[in-house]
Amino acid sequence: MQDEPRPDEILTRVATFLKGPASRESGPHISFQLRVAANAVEICQRQLTLAPQAEAEELERLRALLSIDGDLPTLNRELAVRIRAGALTLESPGLSEHLWATTLAKLAVDQPTYSGYRAALAERTGT
Amino acid sequence: MASDDAAQIRTPGEIVAERLAVVAQRHFPGSSGVANVTRLTAGATQEIWRFELLRADGDQSLILRRTPGGAIVERTETSTSIGLETEAEVLRLVYAAGAPAPEVRHVLTPEDGLGQGFIMTFVAGETLGGRIVRDPRFAEVRPKLARQCGEILARIHAIPTEHAPPLKHAGAVELIAQLQGAYQATEWPRPVFDLAFRWLGERMPPPARPRLVHGDFRNGNLIFDETGVVAVLDWELAHIGDPMADLGWICTNCWRFGAVDKPVGGFGQREDLWEGYEAAGGDPVNRAHALFWELFGSLRWGVMCAGMIPTFRAGESVERGVIARRASENEIDLMRLLDGKGAA
Numbered sequence: 113m114q115d116e117p118r119p120d121e122i123l124t125r126v127a128t129f130l131k132g133p134a135s136r137e138s139g140p141h142i143s144f145q146l147r148v149a150a151n152a153v154e155i156c157q158r159q160l161t162l163a164p165q166a167e168a169e170e171l172e173r174l175r176a177l178l179s180i181d182g183d184l185p186t187l188n189r190e191l192a193v194r195i196r197a198g199a200l201t202l203e204s205p206g207l208s209e210h211l212w213a214t215t216l217a218k219l220a221v222d223q224p225t226y227s228g229y230r231a232a233l234a235e236r237t238g239t
Numbered sequence: 240m241a242s243d244d245a246a247q248i249r250t251p252g253e254i255v256a257e258r259l260a261v262v263a264q265r266h267f268p269g270s271s272g273v274a275n276v277t278r279l280t281a282g283a284t285q286e287i288w289r290f291e292l293l294r295a296d297g298d299q300s301l302i303l304r305r306t307p308g309g310a311i312v313e314r315t316e317t318s319t320s321i322g323l324e325t326e327a328e329v330l331r332l333v334y335a336a337g338a339p340a341p342e343v344r345h346v347l348t349p350e351d352g353l354g355q356g357f358i359m360t361f362v363a364g365e366t367l368g369g370r371i372v373r374d375p376r377f378a379e380v381r382p383k384l385a386r387q388c389g390e391i392l393a394r395i396h397a398i399p400t401e402h403a404p405p406l407k408h409a410g411a412v413e414l415i416a417q418l419q420g421a422y423q424a425t426e427w428p429r430p431v432f433d434l435a436f437r438w439l440g441e442r443m444p445p446p447a448r449p450r451l452v453h454g455d456f457r458n459g460n461l462i463f464d465e466t467g468v469v470a471v472l473d474w475e476l477a478h479i480g481d482p483m484a485d486l487g488w489i490c491t492n493c494w495r496f497g498a499v500d501k502p503v504g505g506f507g508q509r510e511d512l513w514e515g516y517e518a519a520g521g522d523p524v525n526r527a528h529a530l531f532w533e534l535f536g537s538l539r540w541g542v543m544c545a546g547m548i549p550t551f552r553a554g555e556s557v558e559r560g561v562i563a564r565r566a567s568e569n570e571i572d573l574m575r576l577l578d579g580k581g582a583a
Contacts, residue, residue, distance in 0.1 A: 115567060116427060116548050117560045125557050148558045155564055188428040195433040202434070202577060211431055215574050218567040227497045228572045235580055 113170060113184040113214070114163050114221055119156035126152055158221040166217035173210045212236075251308070252276060255288055258352045259303065263292055266345045270294050284320070284475070289361055300363075301344060305356025320475040321406060323347075327357040328404040329451075329474045338394045339470045362470040364462040368496040371463050372505035380467050385507020387467045388456075388489060389515025395471070396450040396482040397520055403451055409480045411443055414535070418542050425545045431570040435538045438577060444528040447481035454478055456485045457494040458504030486512060486524065487532020492572040493540045502533075534576045541569030 126149045134142060134149070167184060174187040178194070194200040195207075202208050219229040249257075256276035263270045276290040279302075288303040304323065321329070324346060333340045341359040371377055371384075409417070415436070422432055454476030462470040488494075490502040490509060498505035503512045513524040544566035551559035 115429075115545070115564060117551055117563060121552070122557070122560050125551075125555075125560060128555070129557055145557065148561055152557050152561050155561070185428065188430060191430045192428040192433045195430050195437060198437060201437075208578075211434070212574060215431060215567065215570045219571050222564045222567045226568045226571070227495065227499045228492050228568060228575060231499045232571050232575055232580070235575075 113167060113188055114159055114218060119159050122152050122156055155222060158224070162217070162221050166220070170210075170214050170217065173206070173213065177206050177210055252278065255303070255309075255353065256290070259288075259290055262345065262347075262351050262353070262358070265351075267292055267294075269296070274298075285323070285356070300361035302341065302359050302361050303353070303356060304359065305347065306354045309352070309354030311355060321477055323356045323475075325404050325406070326474045326477070327359075329406070329477045330357075330359065332398060332403060332451075333395060333471070333474070336394060336398045338391055338398075339468055341470055341472070362462050364464040364469050366459065366462050366472070368458040368494065368505065371458055371461075372496040372498045372501075376465065377463065377506075380463075380465055381506045384463070384467055385503040385509075385511035386515035388461075388503060388507070389486075389512040389517075389521070390519040391468060391471065392453075392456065392482070392485050393516045393519035393521035395453060396485070396522075398451045400449060400451055400479050403479070406451075407478045408449060409478045410446055410449070411481055411484075411531075411535075412446075414480070414484070414539075415439055415443075418535075418539055421546055422542045425542070425548065427545065427548075429541075429545065429566070429570065431573050432538060432541060434577060435534060435573045439531065439535060439538070442527065442531050444481065444483065444525070444531055447483065448522070449479045450482040452478050452480045452482060453485050455488070457489045457491070458496065458506065459494060461504075481532075482522065483524070483528045483532045484535070486516065486529055487534075488536045488539075490529075490533045491536030491540060492575075493537065493568060530576075534573065537569045537572040537576065541566045541573070544569065 129145065129149055134146060171184055171187070174184070174191060175181060177200075178187060178190055180187070180190065182190070191200070200207050216229070216232065219226060219232075223229065255278075256273060259273045259276060263273050271293045274291045274293055276288060279287040279289050284307075286303075286305050286307050286309075288305075290301055290303065292299045292301050304326075306323065327343045327346045330340055330343050334342050341362050343357055343359050345358040347353050347356045347358070365371060365374070365377075371381075419436060422429075422436070453471065453474060455473055456471065460471065460473040461468050462472065489504050489512070492499060492502075495501060495505035501507055502509050509529065513529070517523055544562055544564075547559045547563040551563055
């Protein structure tokens with residue numbers, strides 16, 4: 113499940129920035145914020161492209177893992193509760209695979225150049 | 240007078256320069272004024288200004304660190320940072336103990352009209368983590384940095400706490416409870432975080448002998464030159480607690496600036512950090528406890544990122560939203576650590 117803030121919130125904020133400060137001011141501070149805004153748009157772009165399928169698969173895994181039905185936030189809350197209570201651990205069948213798949217899918221959207229993500233991909237294809 | 244709002248037409252730079260000139264006259268005998276007053280960062284938590292103190296026997300570069308806009312900030316019981324007056328006291332203590340730190344030259348008073356903060360010596364060098372990790376300028380000194388960081392931490396942790404200003408006591412139990420509260424407040428499920436809390440809870444180190452802990456000792460808060468670490472900055476999260484917390488935090492992957500194979504700040508190996516620490520008189524490093532604090536570091540930064548969402552929604556910046564979306568970076572770091580990969 114992709115984290116918040118949602119793409120609509122991010123894009124609204126970027127548009128406000130582009131119409132406001134970015135159109136009136138210049139300098140290093142604005143250049144920096146423009147790069148941040150571009151990164152933000154790219155996160156939204158990747159989310160629109162990648163998240164639908166990744167989240168459908170995540171939902172299937174969660175239903176199997178928890179043996180209950182519900183939407184992604186509900187099932188993720190339930191998963192968090194069971195992990196906190198120690199009812200599910202990394203040794204429980206399917207949990208490690210599920211968390212890896214979900215986390216990799218999040219990173220593919222949020223920060224595909226992140227060092228830890230690249231290292232994890234290399235480790236997982238290498239072993 | 241307390242805040243810049245009182246005077247609108249002039250720019251903040253002009254106001255700060257004018258008030259610094261008065262401070263120079265009052266508190267720096269022998270100075271004839273200030274010049275080149277320049278804002279260095281647009282940091283959200285504190286403002287940093289650099290200026291030259293003009294003196295007949297040679298100008299001095301100084302730094303003003305103050306609350307944003309010169310505001311007066313009320314401290315509350317739940318504040319995590321210690322406030323600039325206390326930070327100045329801690330810096331003085333650290334400087335007196337011979338650890339690399341800027342020298343505090345003046346703590347602002349209400350009459351100064353600059354808000355809360357202090358003036359310290361400017362230390363020349365590089366603070367940008369990515370440059371420390373990649374710039375050829377640091378190629379020669381880089382292999383020595385991890386050991387140096389260990390030695391510096393040993394010196395900081397040896398400072399008698401009875402001389403420290405009133406600081407919060409926070410060991411593993413308190414810090415985890417605090418983080419758990421911050422995570423619950425986000426009201427957003429992150430099962431990897433729950434797994435990490437569970438892992439930490441099962442491996443709590445025994446209560447440590449309380450030490451002065453920097454609280455944010457990492458690449459980015461250190462000034463380097465070609466000889467190594469020349470100053471430790473940003474003491475606002477200083478507290479009394481478990482010294483291993485500092486040794487773990489500087490190894491957290493988010494502060495390696497892409498150099499994952501060099502756990503200490505992206506420039507060195509854990510063994511060098513630990514050896515330097517022990518050789519300089521620090522307590523023997525328990526490897527399991529060090530890993531505990533490193534994993535705690537990823538969880539801590541992850542929860543801090545996630546906690547940016549309300550700030551993003553209440554504010555105007557895009558940046559806070561992007562930082563919030565970096566919480567997941569810590570989830571992958573945690574998964575690697577929990578799998579025994581990131582610590583190899």
